[in-house]
Amino acid sequence: LMHPSECERKYLSIEQCAWLNEACCINALCAQKLKAQLKKKFQCVFEGIAKAGSPTLLNQIYTELYITEGGTAEVNEEHEVRQIETASRKPDRPETTIRQEDIFKASPGRDEPIRTVLTKGVAGIGKTVLTQKYSLDWAEDKANQDIQFIFPFTFRELNVLKEEKFSLVELVHHFFNQTNESGICRLEDFQVVFILDGLDECRLNLDFNKTKILTETRKSTSLDELLTNLIRGNLLPSARLWITTRPAAANQIPPQCVDMVTEVRGFTDPQKEEYFRKRFRDEEQASRIISHIKKARSLHIMCHIPVFCWITATVLEDVLETREGGELPNTLTEMYIHFLVVQAKVKRIKYDGGAETDPHWSPESRKMIESLGKLAFDQLQKGNLIFYEPDLTECGIDIRAASVYSGVFTQIFKEEKQLYQNKVFCFVHLSVQEFLAALHVHLTFINSGLNLLEEQETTWKVFQTRKSSKKYFYQCAVDKALQSPNGHLDLFLRFLLGLKTNQTRLQGLMTQTGSSSKTNQEAVQYIKKKLSENLSAEKSINLFHCLNELNDRSLLEEIQQSLRSGRLSTDKLSPAQWSALVFILLSSEKDLDVFDLKKYFASEEALLRLLPMSVKLLGRQRWRNVNILFVLYNLQILTEICSYPLKHRSSKTAIRIIIRLFTLLCK
Numbered sequence: 022l023m024h025p026s027e028c029e030r031k032y033l034s035i036e037q038c039a040w041l042n043e044a045c046c047i048n049a050l051c052a053q054k055l056k057a058q059l060k061k062k063f064q065c066v067f068e069g070i071a072k073a074g075s076p077t078l079l080n081q082i083y084t085e086l087y088i089t090e091g092g093t094a095e096v097n098e099e100h101e102v103r104q105i106e107t108a109s110r111k112p113d114r115p116e117t118t119i120r121q122e123d124i125f126k127a128s129p130g131r132d133e134p135i136r137t138v139l140t141k142g143v144a145g146i147g148k149t150v151l152t153q154k155y156s157l158d159w160a161e162d163k164a165n166q167d168i169q170f171i172f173p174f175t176f177r178e179l180n181v182l183k184e185e186k187f188s189l190v191e192l193v194h195h196f197f198n199q200t201n202e203s204g205i206c207r208l209e210d211f212q213v214v215f216i217l218d219g220l221d222e223c224r225l226n227l228d229f230n231k232t233k234i235l236t237e238t239r240k241s242t243s244l245d246e247l248l249t250n251l252i253r254g255n256l257l258p259s260a261r262l263w264i265t266t267r268p269a270a271a272n273q274i275p276p277q278c279v280d281m282v283t284e285v286r287g288f289t290d291p292q293k294e295e296y297f298r299k300r301f302r303d304e305e306q307a308s309r310i311i312s313h314i315k316k317a318r319s320l321h322i323m324c325h326i327p328v329f330c331w332i333t334a335t336v337l338e339d340v341l342e343t344r345e346g347g348e349l350p351n352t353l354t355e356m357y358i359h360f361l362v363v364q365a366k367v368k369r370i371k372y373d374g375g376a377e378t379d380p381h382w383s384p385e386s387r388k389m390i391e392s393l394g395k396l397a398f399d400q401l402q403k404g405n406l407i408f409y410e411p412d413l414t415e416c417g418i419d420i421r422a423a424s425v426y427s428g429v430f431t432q433i434f435k436e437e438k439q440l441y442q443n444k445v446f447c448f449v450h451l452s453v454q455e456f457l458a459a460l461h462v463h464l465t466f467i468n469s470g471l472n473l474l475e476e477q478e479t480t481w482k483v484f485q486t487r488k489s490s491k492k493y494f495y496q497c498a499v500d501k502a503l504q505s506p507n508g509h510l511d512l513f514l515r516f517l518l519g520l521k522t523n524q525t526r527l528q529g530l531m532t533q534t535g536s537s538s539k540t541n542q543e544a545v546q547y548i549k550k551k552l553s554e555n556l557s558a559e560k561s562i563n564l565f566h567c568l569n570e571l572n573d574r575s576l577l578e579e580i581q582q583s584l585r586s587g588r589l590s591t592d593k594l595s596p597a598q599w600s601a602l603v604f605i606l607l608s609s610e611k612d613l614d615v616f617d618l619k620k621y622f623a624s625e626e627a628l629l630r631l632l633p634m635s636v637k638l639l640g641r642q643r644w645r646n647v648n649i650l651f652v653l654y655n656l657q658i659l660t661e662i663c664s665y666p667l668k669h670r671s672s673k674t675a676i677r678i679i680i681r682l683f684t685l686l687c688k
Contacts, residue, residue, distance in 0.1 A: 048169070048203065048205065048211075050203065051199050051200060051202075051203035051205055052169055052170060054199040054202075054203075055160075055170060055171075055197060055199050055200070056159070056160040056161075056162075057160075058197070058199065059156050059157065059159070059160040059171065059173070060157065060160045060161060063079060063153040063154075063156055063157040063160070064078060064079055064080070064157060065077060065078060065079065066078075066079045066082070066150065066153070079150070079153060079154060079157060080157070082299060082300075083150070083154055084288065084292055084295050084296050084299065084327070085120075085292065086121070086146075086147045086151060086285055086286070086287065086288070086292075086327075087118065087285070087286040087287060087288065087289050087292065088118060088119050088120070088121065088140075088151075088283055088284070088285050088286070089117060089118055089119070089283065089284050089286060090117040090118070090119045090128060090281065090282075090283050119283060121151050121154055121155050121158075122155065122158055122163075122164040122165060124138055124140075124155065124263060124283065125138060125214075125261055125263075133280070135261070135280045135281050136254065136258070136260075136261055136262065136280050137252065137254075137261070137262040137263075137264065137278060137279050137280050137281075138261075138262070138263050138264070138279075138280065138281050138282075138283060139264050139265075139266065139271065139274060139279045139281070139282050139283070140263065140264070140265045140266070140282075140283045140284070140285060141265075141266060141267070141268050141271050141282065141283070141284045141285070142265070142267065142268075142284060142285030142286075142287070143267060143268065143287075143326065144267055144326075144328075144406070144450055144451040145326045145327065145328030145329065145449075145450040145451065145452075146285045146286070146287045146325075146326055146327065147285055147287060147327045148218065148219075148265040148266075148285055149175075149218055149219070149265070150327070151265075151285060152173060152216050152218050152263065152265060153173075155171075155216070155263075156171050156173050156216065159171050165214075167212060168212050168213070168214050168261075169211040169212045169213065170200075170211055170212075170213045170214070171213075171214045171216065172193055172196070172197060172213065172214070172215050172216070173216040173218065174196065174215065174216060174217055174218065175217075175218045175219050175222075176217065176218065176219040176220060176222045176223040176224075176225075177219060177222055177407060177445045177447075178196070178445075179223070179225065179244060179248070180222070180223065180224045180225065180407075180445070181409075181445065182195075182244055183224060183225050183244055183245070185244060186241045186242060186243055186244075187241060187242075187244060187247060188237075188238060188239045188240050188241045188242070188247075189208065189238040189239075189247060189251065189256055189257060190206050190208060190238050190239050191239075191241065192244075192247065193208065206239065207238075208238055208257055208260070209238065209257060209259055212259075212261075213257070213259070213260045213261070214260070214261045214262075214263065215251065215260055215261070215262050215263070216262075216263045216265075217248070217252075217262065217263070217264045217265070218264075218265045219265060219266070220264055220265065220266035220270050220271075220273060220274070221266045221267040221269065221270035221406075222406065222407050223270075223273070225244055225245040225248065226245045227245055227248060227249050227252075227273060228245070228249065229249055229252075229253065229274075229275050229278070232245070232246050232249040232250065233246065234250065234255050235247070235250040235255060235256055236250075236255050236256060237256075238256060238257055252264070252274060252278050253278055254278065264279075286325075287325040287326050287327060288324065288325055288326075288327060288330065293311075293314070293321075293324045293325075293330065294311055296327070296330050296334075297310055297311050297314075297330070297334065298311075300330075300334045301334070301338070306341060309341075310333075310334075310337050310341075310349075313337075313349045314333065317350075317351045317352070319352065319353055319566055319569065320333065320350075320351075320352075320353070320356065323353065323452075326450070328449060328450045329450070329452065332356065332357075332360050332449075332450070332453075333356060335360060335363055336350060336356055336359040336360050336363060337349060337350075339359070339363045339366075340359065352519055352569060352570050353452075353512075353515060353516070353519065353570070354456075354515065354516050354518075354519025354520060354522075354523055354570050355519070355523055357452070357453070357456040357516065358520075358523050358526050358527065359526075360453075361390070361456075361457075361460075362381050362526055365381055365382065365386050365390075366381070368386065369383065369386070380529055381526065381529055382529030382530055387529060387530055389418075390457075390460070390530060391461070391464065391530075392416050392417050392418045393416075393418070393457055394457045394458065394460050394461030394464065395416045395417075395461055396408065396412065396413065396416040396418060396457075397448065397454045397455070397456075397457035397458040397461060398457075398458035398461045398462060398473065399415075399416065400412065400454070401454055401455065401458045401513075406447055406448075406451060406454065407445055407446065407447045408445075408446045408447065409445060409446070410446075412446075413446060452512060455512050455513045455516060456516045458513060459513050459516035459517040459520060460516070460520060460527075460530075461473075462474060462498075462517060463517055463520045463521075464527075464530055464531060466491075466494055467531050468531060470490065472490065472494050472497060474494075474497050474498055474501055475497060491540045492540055492543045492544075495517075495518065495521070495540070495543075495544045495547070496544075496547050498514055498517050498518070499514065499544075499547060499548060499551060499564075499567075501514075502514040502563070503551065503556070503560055508559060508560070508563065511563045514563070514567060515563070515566050515567055515570050516570075518544060518567045518570045518571055519570035519571070521540070521541055521544065521571065522541060522570065522571055522572055541571060544571060545568065545571055545573045548564050548567055548568055548571075549568075549576065551564060552564055552565075552576070565577070576598065579598070580598060
């Protein structure tokens with residue numbers, strides 16, 4: 022605020038000075054009202070869900086996420102669980118890490134200011150909570166007080182307004198009424214941050230090539246044109262933008278529109294422990310849960326994702342309370358079946374007045390699970406992770422009933438309900454949608470003999486093959502997953518096969534008898550047959566996860582025994598055994614003190630089979646010396662092979678290995 026004497030020095034009249042002081046007061050009051058709104062909105066969270074009940078303070082449960090700076094906005098089309106597994110094997114290279122409050126701070130040596138940050142991360146990794154924490158810290162005056170206004174938007178909110186027309190000022194007024202009441206129309210006069218959360222969920226047509234240029238913040242246009250110009254920097258170039266997205270949608274924004282790319286990697290191993298110790302105050306209970314998760318490798322990998330930590334904590338808390346000393350779930354499918362049972366129990370007791378001892382599945386809950394499964398499968402085939410009321414109605418879902426299953430199915434509510442013409446729905450995580458989709462396919466086949474994985478099924482075909490089709494149903498699922506170039510059906514296949522061996526808790530959902538031990542064994546043999554083929558390391562690894570879901574560890578135990586005894590002879594290994602060896606080396610959490618490479622890997626076949634594994638392992642701290650030896654040893658053998666005349670097959674193999682080795686090492 023200006024003192025009258027200061028006004029005189031600046032050649033301002035008393036009236037002008039008073040007007041400026043009044044404007045400053047209005048702006049400051051508006052900022053305080055906005056901060057109050059953001060505090061109310063973000064200070065309480067519901068892990069994984071949006072439901073009424075006892076709130077949890079975000080500051081109380083927030084665990085720092087591992088965020089790295091650098092990278093590109095290139096698209097990664099691999100299944101996100103495969104990306105998580107790859108990240109769990111990432112080498113311990115020095116990386117530039119960044120804290121959420123410093124997201125717009127330039128790294129040392131960088132002169133240009135950062136306007137637009139694109140943050141990538143797989144579903145459930147914590148991107149939304151990250152933006153909420155950033156907004157909350159600003160609202161509580163803890164960080165970034167140089168910023169005058171933060172306006173957080175989600176694409177879920179913006180999607181329902183796609184037919185509307187707004188100017189940038191009108192859009193801000195629409196969502197943040199305080200700015201309208203205060204008469205703030207010149208956004209260029211302020212230091213502003215726009216947060217656009219969930220680009221992968223955007224249903225607007227963001228065309229960066231054909232959209233006409235817009236520079237006026239008070240000129241109305243379509244929402245897609247408005248956002249395109251804001252991201253391009255034509256509109257309000259002084260503003261800062263923070264956009265979050267899943268990796269598959271990262272390339273929707275042209276690289277020239279992004280100043281910095283960051284990636285949310287989720288929880289590191291120490292952060293996983295920190296999460297469970299915060300969730301379980303009983304130290305003994307927390308230690309038991311952490312120990313169990315470390316032993317179950319697939320669970321430990323998935324706990325990289327905060328939402329999966331929440332699912333795991335929900336399940337294990339219930340198991341420990343209801344089955345004292347009982348066995349904890351060891352596989353992903355067991356975990357998700359328990360999760361579904363817990364949600365059904367919550368509904369039965371809390372909403373239906375039932376008792377703990379009542380059966381898991383009532384006719385009503387069975388019907389709802391069937392409908393949710395159909396929705397999950399139909400929308401998964403379309404690639405949709407968010408849905409609207411017509412999508413639910415199409416599957417026969419009562420919207421009010423669906424919201425009761427709030428742990429499984431989240432309805433996105435908003436305090437300013439007049440903003441919405443539609444409600445937005447989603448599952449709490451992609452993996453929950455994939456589990457329910459697999460459950461739908463499994464139950465449809467068990468109850469009616471219909472194979473939803475085949476393009477067309479006639480009634481006559483179903484009748485003719487019902488008795489013998491169980492074997493071919495699972496073979497069809499394995500083949501479909503292996504045909505997917507990016508592993509998009511990897512997790513779906515794990516769940517589908519895992520449901521074969523976890524039918525006890527599903528009895529109330531099935532009208533026919535489930536699979537026999539014979540069909541289980543047939544599925545195991547078919548997977549082993551596929552492992553004998555020339556598969557990529559990633560596909561082989563997923564098939565071993567499938568064998569784990571089927572409770573078959575014979576191949577792994579065979580190789581582990583040979584490794585322990587020192588009698589492993591690679592000359593006699595079958596292709597399936599080679600795959601088992603690669604899987605063991607990639608997934609092992611134990612240090613190998615001595616691994617005599619010359620003893621085991623003397624053939625060019627061995628080099629070719631273990632090359633992907635050696636590159637993936639290169640740089641992991643506990644493998645570093647081994648891998649240096651491995652690469653040196655490879656090069657030594659390659660040198661010897663290359664000394665032969667070029668007409669020999671081994672020379673061509675050597676060249677092929679060299680090209681692959683250096684291509685992979687440069688990635």
